[in-house]
Amino acid sequence: QKGNKFQKIQKIKIMSKNYYNIDEISQIIGEHKHTIRFWESRISKLKVLRTHSGHRLYDYENLLLLKKIKQLLDVQKLTLDGVEGYLSKSKVKNHSNSDKIKGELKDLLNFLRKSN
Numbered sequence: 001q002k003g004n005k006f007q008k009i010q011k012i013k014i015m016s017k018n019y020y021n022i023d024e025i026s027q028i029i030g031e032h033k034h035t036i037r038f039w040e041s042r043i044s045k046l047k048v049l050r051t052h053s054g055h056r057l058y059d060y061e062n063l064l065l066l067k068k069i070k071q072l073l074d075v076q077k078l079t080l081d082g083v084e085g086y087l088s089k090s091k092v093k094n095h096s097n098s099d100k101i102k103g104e105l106k107d108l109l110n111f112l113r114k115s116n
Contacts, residue, residue, distance in 0.1 A: 019049070020057070022056045031070060043065075044088070045088070046065055047062070
C-alpha cells in the first residue's frame with residue numbers, strides 16, 4: 001500500500017503541472033528524448049508547443065498521448081504508421097489549449113447571458 005500511495009502522490013504532482021519539458025516527459029514515460037522528438041515528426045496528432053527559444057513544452061494531453069503511443073508500440077507491437085492510423089481512426093483527440101479556452105469562454109458567455 002505504501003507504493004500505491006506514492007504512485008497516487010506522483011500522479012497528482014504530474015496532473016497539477018500545466019506544461020512539461022522534454023526531460024520531464026522522458027522520465028515520466030520512460031523513453032529517450034530523441035525517440036520522443038522522432039515520434040513528434042511521425043505522429044500528426046502530437047502537437048507540441050515551443051517557447052520563443054525553441055524549447056518543447058508538452059501539456060497533460062500530450063503526456064497522455066505519448067503514453068498511449070508508447071503502449072501501442074511496446075505492447076500492441078504496432079509500427080509508427082500503425083500508430084498513426086490507429087490514432088486517426090480512433091476517438092483519441094488532442095485539442096489545443098486555445099480550443100479548450102474558447103469552449104470554456106463560450107460556456108461562460110452563455111451562462112452570463114442566461115443569468116441577466
